[in-house]
Amino acid sequence: MIKRDPNCTRCPLHQSAQYVCLLPPDLHQHDVFIVGEAPGKREDDSGVPFVGVTGQLLREALKELRIRGVMSNAVLCRPPENRTPKKREINACRFWMAQQLEHVKPKYVLCLGNVAMQSLLNMTGIKKQRGRVIERDGVIYFCTYHPAFISRDESYRPVWMNDLKRFKEIIDNQGAKEDTDINPIIVNDMKSYGHMIDDLSKGGVVSYDIETNGLYPWKGRITTLGFGTRTAQYIIPWDHPESVWRRLHPGGLDTVAWSLRRTVRECYIVAQNGKFDCLWMKVKHNVHWRTDFDTLLAHHILNENSLHDLEYLAQFYYGVPAYDIDLEIKQGKQGIAALAKYQALDLKYTRMLKFTLAAELAKDPAVNRVFKHLVMPCSDLFMEAEYYGLYIDFSKYNEAKDYLNYRVIKCRRALNKWIPKDWTPNVRKPKKKGFNWGSPKQVGRLLFDHMGIDVVEETAKGAASTSESVLKRIDHELVGDLLKLRGANQQLSFFIDGWKPFFVGRYLHPAFKIHGTTTGRLSAEHPNPQQVPRDPRIRQLISAPPGWELIEADLSQAEMRIAAELSKDPMLVYAFLHDVDVHWLTMIKEISRNASWSDQVIATASAHAGRRVTYSEGIDVLLKIGPDAAIDIDAEHDLTFPVDGAMLGWKELRKRAKAVNFGYLYGMFWKKFIIYARDKYGIKLQPRQARDSWEGYFDLYKGLPKWHQRQRTFARMNGYVASKIGRKRRLPEAMLDYDTPGRAEAWRQAINAPVQSLASDLNLMIALQLRREYDTDVMRICATVHDSILMRVVRPRVVEISERILEISGCPELLNVFQCQFTVPMEAEVKIGPWGRGVSLEKWKASHEKAVKD
DNA sequence: TACTCTAGCGCG
DNA sequence: AAAGCGCGCTAGAGTA
Numbered sequence A: 001m002i003k004r005d006p007n008c009t010r011c012p013l014h015q016s017a018q019y020v021c022l023l024p025p026d027l028h029q030h031d032v033f034i035v036g037e038a039p040g041k042r043e044d045d046s047g048v049p050f051v052g053v054t055g056q057l058l059r060e061a062l063k064e065l066r067i068r069g070v071m072s073n074a075v076l077c078r079p080p081e082n083r084t085p086k087k088r089e090i091n092a093c094r095f096w097m098a099q100q101l102e103h104v105k106p107k108y109v110l111c112l113g114n115v116a117m118q119s120l121l122n123m124t125g126i127k128k129q130r131g132r133v134i135e136r137d138g139v140i141y142f143c144t145y146h147p148a149f150i151s152r153d154e155s156y157r158p159v160w161m162n163d164l165k166r167f168k169e170i171i172d173n174q175g176a177k178e179d180t181d182i183n184p185i186i187v188n189d190m191k192s193y194g195h196m197i198d199d200l201s202k203g204g205v206v207s208y209d210i211e212t213n214g215l216y217p218w219k220g221r222i223t224t225l226g227f228g229t230r231t232a233q234y235i236i237p238w239d240h241p242e243s244v245w246r247r248l249h250p251g252g253l254d255t256v257a258w259s260l261r262r263t264v265r266e267c268y269i270v271a272q273n274g275k276f277d278c279l280w281m282k283v284k285h286n287v288h289w290r291t292d293f294d295t296l297l298a299h300h301i302l303n304e305n306s307l308h309d310l311e312y313l314a315q316f317y318y319g320v321p322a323y324d325i326d327l328e329i330k331q332g333k334q335g336i337a338a339l340a341k342y343q344a345l346d347l348k349y350t351r352m353l354k355f356t357l358a359a360e361l362a363k364d365p366a367v368n369r370v371f372k373h374l375v376m377p378c379s380d381l382f383m384e385a386e387y388y389g390l391y392i393d394f395s396k397y398n399e400a401k402d403y404l405n406y407r408v409i410k411c412r413r414a415l416n417k418w419i420p421k422d423w424t425p426n427v428r429k430p431k432k433k434g435f436n437w438g439s440p441k442q443v444g445r446l447l448f449d450h451m452g453i454d455v456v457e458e459t460a461k462g463a464a465s466t467s468e469s470v471l472k473r474i475d476h477e478l479v480g481d482l483l484k485l486r487g488a489n490q491q492l493s494f495f496i497d498g499w500k501p502f503f504v505g506r507y508l509h510p511a512f513k514i515h516g517t518t519t520g521r522l523s524a525e526h527p528n529p530q531q532v533p534r535d536p537r538i539r540q541l542i543s544a545p546p547g548w549e550l551i552e553a554d555l556s557q558a559e560m561r562i563a564a565e566l567s568k569d570p571m572l573v574y575a576f577l578h579d580v581d582v583h584w585l586t587m588i589k590e591i592s593r594n595a596s597w598s599d600q601v602i603a604t605a606s607a608h609a610g611r612r613v614t615y616s617e618g619i620d621v622l623l624k625i626g627p628d629a630a631i632d633i634d635a636e637h638d639l640t641f642p643v644d645g646a647m648l649g650w651k652e653l654r655k656r657a658k659a660v661n662f663g664y665l666y667g668m669f670w671k672k673f674i675i676y677a678r679d680k681y682g683i684k685l686q687p688r689q690a691r692d693s694w695e696g697y698f699d700l701y702k703g704l705p706k707w708h709q710r711q712r713t714f715a716r717m718n719g720y721v722a723s724k725i726g727r728k729r730r731l732p733e734a735m736l737d738y739d740t741p742g743r744a745e746a747w748r749q750a751i752n753a754p755v756q757s758l759a760s761d762l763n764l765m766i767a768l769q770l771r772r773e774y775d776t777d778v779m780r781i782c783a784t785v786h787d788s789i790l791m792r793v794v795r796p797r798v799v800e801i802s803e804r805i806l807e808i809s810g811c812p813e814l815l816n817v818f819q820c821q822f823t824v825p826m827e828a829e830v831k832i833g834p835w836g837r838g839v840s841l842e843k844w845k846a847s848h849e850k851a852v853k854d
Numbered sequence B: 001t002a003c004t005c006t007a008g009c010g011c012g
Numbered sequence C: 001a002a003a004g005c006g007c008g009c010t011a012g013a014g015t016a
Helices: A041-046 A053-064 A087-104 A113-121 A147-152 A154-172 A190-200 A253-266 A274-285 A295-302 A310-318 A336-362 A365-388 A394-416 A440-450 A468-472 A478-496 A558-567 A570-577 A582-594 A598-609 A615-637 A650-665 A670-681 A687-700 A703-718 A741-773 A795-810 A841-853
Strands: A032-036 A070-073 A108-112 A133-136 A139-144 A184-186 A205-212 A222-228 A233-237 A268-271 A390-392 A511-513 A523-525 A548-555 A641-643 A646-648 A720-722 A728-730 A779-784 A788-794 A828-832
Touching: A032 A053, A032 A087, A032 A113, A041 A053, A053 A147, A053 A154, A087 A113, A108 A113, A108 A154, A113 A139, A139 A154, A147 A154, A154 A310, A184 A190, A184 A336, A190 A233, A190 A253, A205 A274, A205 A336, A222 A274, A222 A336, A233 A336, A253 A274, A268 A274, A268 A336, A274 A365, A295 A310, A295 A336, A295 A365, A310 A336, A336 A365, A365 A511, A365 A741, A365 A779, A390 A779, A394 A478, A468 A478, A468 A670, A548 A741, A548 A795, A558 A570, A558 A582, A558 A650, A558 A703, A558 A741, A570 A582, A570 A703, A582 A615, A582 A650, A582 A687, A598 A615, A615 A650, A646 A650, A650 A670, A650 A687, A670 A687, A703 A720, A703 A741, A720 A741, A728 A741, A741 A779, A741 A788, A741 A795, A788 A795, A795 A828, A795 A841, A828 A841
Parallel strands: A032 A070, A032 A108, A108 A139, A184 A233, A205 A268
Antiparallel strands: A133 A139, A205 A222, A222 A233, A511 A523, A548 A788, A548 A828, A641 A646, A720 A728, A779 A788
16 A cells, blocks of 8 residues: 655645645556546545546546546646646656556556656657557556546547547557558559559549658658558658669659659549648659648648647547657658558548548538638649749848848947946856847846846746837837847848758748648748748848749738628728728727827828818818828928827828727727837827727727627637638637636637638639639749738739739639629739839839830 | 747738 | 737747
């Protein structure tokens, strides 16, 4: 019998726990040992383990599945404030875990959650590891989520139950059942090649998958190529020491790839993230293969909240054991045979998933339509975008580098005088010698400890914040230089040094994730073109090679237009129908409501009218002439005024209104608006002012609160919302009966998602249509940034294509497929030239014609 | 030495 | 009563 130690002091938890060292009283020998995290409040109060709500949830699930065993926790004292135990505490409590294992002598151990997994297996990342079967010292460990996670997010319950069911099977079968129903055929001679071609030519569903030794096709090798049919999985050793194809074919792998091309074209190709595999074939062998059905993308549109990796999907749908292998084997370092089995499983499950997911999609025709007509075509579109890449202007790149380096040196010099002699910030493991201005921790020590400045705000983890917003509120000479240094350093490390590893000649080839967000927007990486600063100094680095022009097609105010369309708010709809700039409208209405900024209104309007006007006349004039004219007058007459402590002209005011629009549109409260106005524009608003602006906004756009309510109610009743074309955002937490932060968040997402999603989908429709209408020798789409498209176009076609972009943007053909019509007009604008420095079509025409004449 | 996490900040 | 949404990348610092 283990003796509990009520005076255990192995970790600090004994100080806060009521019941120290909560060992289960009935611990005895059993084949099955179930290990949770730590006692909760109920347990700590009563001294009895597993009596709380989560304990109940676990007991019920185990009972339902007839899993019997003894239960305990990885950590035996309750951590304060329901936090999870820290690594130190888990390690300290291993002493007890070892004793318990010794005592129970289990054959099967169920690890519930990260903490148990860490304690028992010294592994982290339950989301990645869950479902994994691990054998150690003759004991089989199985990992899944902690029941507390399930009670927090109900959508994971089926996955969890499935895991537990598998655990039960493992117990019943005395181990995990390996999937042996595969038929891997290594294709490394002409005979098996011929056999494979025959099988592929039957015209059925064929899964396709390659293994590579890297993620970047320009800097790696394809080790194997694989095809899966109903009866077999063919694995072709490709750019691999064991491959025979270079020897058998004088033209090498290119020839094999090209001869495979015809067969592949006739197949219905299924792949998991086929964009990746097709890109590699395009880069390595210039063959253009298309994916007909992508299991990753299908699963993403069916459940945008989930993970989508193949192993996870196979486990989720077919309950197979984990089969992932070491990277070394995948990269072909240990011979083909080890790899073949793994790849055969990949091919088998990919093919199976096609049928499973297609059946799921068929149950939801609207979602299926989005998948078929929008998402799947994007796979090929973005494969090409990645292939063509972004052209970098290296002379500008070097200029920017020199400029930024110079700024860094200047700022550092100015800052260094503030470092006291013989003083070091007390940091345990500093990265660099001496004082580091790039370290928030060290800067914090200097400002708040040494200089004695009051801490303004704390970070989430309780450290003294040195964020931009905080620094701006500190009245000290150094903040200006520090902010400049941060900016310059960030640009250097992101775009100058950060891009270096990704250059392929003069091009960058970012990767797009069509499944990158929950709303249907894309994300991008390596590097991410969606976060290039608007600062033209950086943005212009992205340009076009000689003979081509970069064109940016931007949907103007896409999200506001869609919000108008969906809410049917009369004021917003009117504005868009009559070409009134809504950000401007919001701003003018706001200032006229307060009768504020009268000097500015009267001055600008008078300058425009050529006579002295009254305030209310001025408001009408401004509303009519719009932001561009007002900004011009500003510039001409130098009419910026100090407003609430900041210097603002019409340009800044409109920008501020834009933030107001998006903030309030998506459910921002006036309290946050005060913070926002302060941090972003240095404007000090009184609560009264902020509240007035909030109320005034929804008074102006009366349709918005009603629409918000409709969205919330729908989400609450149905657990999801859908966009106008049928893309769904599943929000299970929106259905909760009690007000929780999670539900409030889900409700806000119910408002935002259909707007963000449709704007992005519209942008994709335009990109797809452009791709269909123009061949890649005249136009190459190289990136999208949420509601804009970047492409390069051969010079002679610039005018024609620009005009066509504007036409398409007003009404992309794909909208018909979704029977989707708008009352609010959609509009785009094109900019021609280096990114961030592009000019309108008119200006380009003028300068180009002049250049031709010269 | 390599990995993970946080803070901070860029974008729409 | 309380209330923007969606991302990726970097350096620093802590951890194994």
